[in-house]
Amino acid sequence: MRTHRITAALLAVVALTATACGSSVTVEVVTEGPDGEPQPQANLPLDFLPFDRDSVFDALDAAAETPRPEMGEELQAASDRVLSLQAEWREAETEWSETRDELRNLRERLDQIDPRDPDYRSLYDQFGQLEGREAQLDRQRKAAFDSFTTAQDEVSTRLDSFRVVLETWENDAYSGYYDIEMELLDGDEVIADTTNDAGRATATLPGGDWWVTTRAPVLDGELYWNVPVPDTDTLRLDESNATLRPRL
Numbered sequence: 001m002r003t004h005r006i007t008a009a010l011l012a013v014v015a016l017t018a019t020a021c022g023s024s025v026t027v028e029v030v031t032e033g034p035d036g037e038p039q040p041q042a043n044l045p046l047d048f049l050p051f052d053r054d055s056v057f058d059a060l061d062a063a064a065e066t067p068r069p070e071m072g073e074e075l076q077a078a079s080d081r082v083l084s085l086q087a088e089w090r091e092a093e094t095e096w097s098e099t100r101d102e103l104r105n106l107r108e109r110l111d112q113i114d115p116r117d118p119d120y121r122s123l124y125d126q127f128g129q130l131e132g133r134e135a136q137l138d139r140q141r142k143a144a145f146d147s148f149t150t151a152q153d154e155v156s157t158r159l160d161s162f163r164v165v166l167e168t169w170e171n172d173a174y175s176g177y178y179d180i181e182m183e184l185l186d187g188d189e190v191i192a193d194t195t196n197d198a199g200r201a202t203a204t205l206p207g208g209d210w211w212v213t214t215r216a217p218v219l220d221g222e223l224y225w226n227v228p229v230p231d232t233d234t235l236r237l238d239e240s241n242a243t244l245r246p247r248l
Helices: 002-017 053-063 073-111 118-173 177-185
Strands: 023-032 038-040 045-049 191-194 200-205 211-218 221-228 234-237 243-245
Touching: 023 211, 045 200, 053 118, 053 177, 073 118, 191 200, 211 234, 221 234
Parallel strands: 023 234
Antiparallel strands: 023 038, 023 200, 045 191, 045 211, 211 221, 221 243
């Protein structure tokens, strides 16, 4: 009975909004890359739905017998620290890798120059300095990795326990989602697509209001989108219209 009441209310809301004409829209998904520049999200699954799926989950949350489990402050802080240390390690790994490539290129230049060439001595000194820098960065990235893995090991058991509690709650609270979705679709289907190498996908949508939903992993968690499709040719999904969620 609880599911039927929620479904009826949601169907009434959807019926009031389903008036737009069919159209084609190109969705572009980009996130911030390691260098701070926009990075297209390739091979990312997209779902287009003729209703707001978050409103369904909100209704199911409100009707659940118990509140949604929340991560405690201490566990959240420990989890955030793991993500921060992971980001530091990856940054150190990238800097070391770039320096190693630079060192390799310089070594190749030296191999092609006669030691009697006036430029050889300058390049040789530069190589020695860079070699020392590469060794320093190698030690730093190994230390960063050790700090990250140590922190991860310390919190992994507690995170696993919380994940089990949360998944158990969701399995119960959201057990009626599929039935609600079928009623809201009313014979239609979820339109699925996948972004190409440029992070783009184009879908032709029937009349009515539509939402596009997807998610992408980032260094500090997961970006989640559930965005109304506007009456335009292109929709850009990025950090500005995403919700950052912890990745358990």
